[in-house]
Amino acid sequence: MGAAMGTPPVLSALDLVKVYDTGKTSVRALDGVSMDVPRGHFVSIMGPSGSGKSTLLHLLGGLDAPTSGEVSLEGAPLSGLSDKQLTLARRRKIGFVFQFFNLVPVLSVEENIALPAVIDGARARDYRDRLDRALDLVGLRDWRSHLPSEISGGQQQRVAIARALFSEPAVLLADEPTGNLDTKTGHEILGLLKDAQERLGQTVAMVSHDPRAAAYGDEVIMLRDGVITDRLELEGEQDRAEVVLAWLQAAEA
Secondary structure, three states: OOOHHHOOOOEEEEEEEEEEEOOOOEEEEEEEEEEEEOOOOEEEEEOOOOOOHHHHHHHHOOOOOOOEEEEEEOOEEHHHOOHHHHHHHHHHHEEEEOOOOOOOOOOOHHHHHOHHHHHOOOOHHHHHHHHHHHHHHOOOHHHOOOOHHHOOHHHHHHHHHHHHHHOOOOEEEEEOOOOOOOHHHHHHHHHHHHHHHHHHOOOEEEEOOOHHHHOOOOEEEEEEOOEEEEEEEOOOOOOHHHHHHHHHHHHHO
16 A cells, blocks of 8 residues: 555555574465555554564564565665664554553552653653553553552553653554454454554554454555465445455455
8 A cells, every 4th residue: 555645655665585493494474564644644564364464563563674675764774773772662652552462560650651651761741741641542541550469451451552752653563453452342452553643643553363353454465474365445434354254265266
């Protein structure tokens, strides 16, 4: 999908190749993947187990480097950044949400959310209003002093989303964000991601194996054997879940 109305994409990948050398054999996890994520769009990435979905997301987020090809964030190639610059870019410009929450167990809800600012050396009074907005966005203001062990799995994922959005990142990357949750709670979490897109203009790229989760996106990308094999654009008031399911059935026919 190209950038909307000629504007540069927030995030782009060009001919990404990732090869893992296990010593005896080489595994080509990605084989020439190119994609653009326009500002304010929600892109879902689907594919069977082992298709390269998580590898792609890790490369897009600068958590790993490609064997060849390039990832650019707001027009700047990640390969041109020093280790320190890449660390700062991940902290300030990329929000991450993972399946297993990745919260610090000894920190409270609000301390987990504000952790990026604390690491940056910011003073509490300088981010208090931003913290309150993040807590309100995910409906956890009354839980701000609780530890992760004192709240539910769904609430923990809400904390993770608030932390990811806290720095007002250029893009939010989510890797199976509902994979550890029941169906009802999972849809609440997906609703939060969609709300962040619609209310805040947040750009989202999400990996999911669930077609009903992928249907929250504006576009679905199918990845198989490290290659993008199909794309589906979703728009209007159509039943997106049914459209995605029909698309998948047609692809498998």
